[in-house]
Every structure is written in structure tokens, then in C-alpha cells.
């Protein structure tokens with residue numbers, strides 16, 4: 001492989017070590033550890049795998065876990081009561097509602113009901129609005145993890161042309177807001193199923209972030225030689241997890257964040273960082 005590995009697994013482990021020290025201090029001063037809540041509705045195997053990973057990470061750094069698993073047929077009212085409980089629970093520093101929710105539920109109403117100060121995902125409308133305004137707020141985990149992974153591997157971002165593929169709520173839509181901040185200064189094209197000539201946009205890019213959930217979508221002949229490619233899309237198949245970046249892309253890419261082992265672990269590490277930062281804000285607010 002010519003491409004330099006953007007090793008999310010190792011980088012996330014470094015971040016967890018840094019966070020564990022801050023959690024120990026917080027636990028000593030507050031008398032209890034910060035707590036991460038997860039709300040999981042239904043039995044989607046992918047969601048259960050991600051949530052299990054998040055709670056494993058919590059145990060590693062000393063963050064307390066609060067799991068709220070609801071059946072697939074849970075009512076809007078049952079989900080909203082769970083949100084109200086976590087909003088009121090002093091042991092819960094921050095929490096996430098694992099998306100997507102079952103179709104019969106109003107996900108936006110659920111997100112808006114969360115206490116923005118406990119939004120560990122950075123997906124509450126108030127926090128997304130603050131991101132646009134440039135006001136301090138918890139950042140969406142995958143976009144923040146991507147910026148951190150690029151920064152820690154010295155991938156040039158300022159002035160870079162970034163092609164994002166996929167317009168989902170957790171990656172595609174918020175990442176442009178992050179990468180075009182003055183601190184990153186990148187230029188972002190957001191491609192999606194309505195885009196004409198996807199290959200042209202990919203070839204123009206210095207950095208390609210594939211978050212479409214479309215197996216093998218980005219191939220080596222689409223890429224500018226030396227580009228950085230980050231595989232975010234995950235498709236569960238009988239042969240295991242398949243990403244959006246075709247394996248042959250590594251022959252021409254300058255850097256590659258593989259799936260698994262790239263952005264996923266960084267997403268989880270940023271979730272922990274959002275919880276620790278919320279706990280530190282609470283500690284100074286007292």
C-alpha cells in the first residue's frame with residue numbers, strides 16, 4: 001500500500017489515555033465520575049455494536065455508563081420520557097440517541113427535547129446553530145474525529161479541496177460547517193445521490209470523505225494521486241463490514257483512513273471528549 005495509514009485505532013487509544021487522566025481528576029473533585037447515557041431503540045445489530053463499543057470505551061477511561069435500551073415498537077411518549085429522565089439525572093453528564101430511530105418515531109422532536117448542555121453528539125439544533133455562529137458548543141463526533149485524525153497525522157487542511165460524499169445528519173451535513181471554519185480553512189463540496197459527475201468532484205479533491213454507505217463507491221481511477229481518503233461508510237454484509245472506499249484506492253492515495261480502524265474509533269473517542277468537556281464545564285460553573 002503506498003498510502004500512509006491514518007490509524008484511528010491507535011490515535012483513539014492515545015486520546016482515551018489523555019481523557020482517563022482528566023476523568024480521574026473530575027471523579028476526585030466531584031465525588032463521582034462523569035456519566036455517558038445512550039438511548040437505543042430497537043435491535044439493529046450495527047447500532048448495538050456501536051453502543052457496545054461506546055460503553056467499552058467508557059469503562060476504559062472511567063466514565064460511568066447509563067444505558068437505556070427500548071423495544072423497536074416503543075412509543076414517541078416512551079422515548080420522550082426517557083429523554084426527560086436523562087435530562088434530569090445528575091449522574092448523566094451527556095448522552096446520545098442512537099440514530100436512525102425506527103420510522104414511526106419523530107427523531108427531530110426527540111433531538112430537540114434533549115438538554116443542549118447534555119448533547120454529547122453535538123446534533124441538537126441549538127448546538128448545530130452555535131456551530132454556524134461560531135459559538136462554543138459540543139461538536140458532532142464523526143466530523144470532529146475526522147478533523148482530529150487529519151490534524152494528528154499532519155494532513156494539510158488549510159486551503160485543501162475536500163469532497164464529502166453523503167448528506168447524512170451525523171456526517172455529511174455537519175462536516176462542511178466544521179471544515180470551513182477559520183481554524184480549518186478548507187473548501188468543501190458536498191456530493192450526494194443527486195450529484196452529476198461524482199467522479200469529477202472526487203478527482204478535483206485533495207481529501208475525500210466517503211460517508212454514503214455505498215460499498216466500493218470510490219475507486220482508484222476516480223482519485224487524484226496522493227489524495228487523502230477517509231472511509232466512513234459502513235455496510236454490514238455476510239462477509240463482514242464493507243466501506244465506501246474500494247481497496248484499490250490505497251494504490252494511489254497519499255493517506256487512507258480504512259474502515260474498520262479509521263474514523264469509527266475516532267467517532268467514539270470524540271464522544272468521550274464531549275462528555276469530559278461537559279463535566280469540566282459543569283465543574284467550573286459550580
Ligand SMILES: Nc1nc(=O)c2c([nH]1)NC[C@@H]1CN(c3ccc(C(=O)N[C@@H](CCC(=O)O)C(=O)O)cc3)C=[N+]21
Nearest residue numbers: 049050053096097098099121170260261262264265267
Ligand atoms: N446519534 C448518533 N450518533 C452517532 O455518532 C452515530 C449514530 N447516531 N448512528 C450510527 C453512526 C455510526 N457510528 C459509528 C460509531 C463507531 C463506529 C466504530 O467504532 N467502528 C469500528 C468498527 C465497529 C464494529 O466492528 O462494528 C471501526 O470503524 O473500526 C462506527 C460507526 C456512530 N454513529
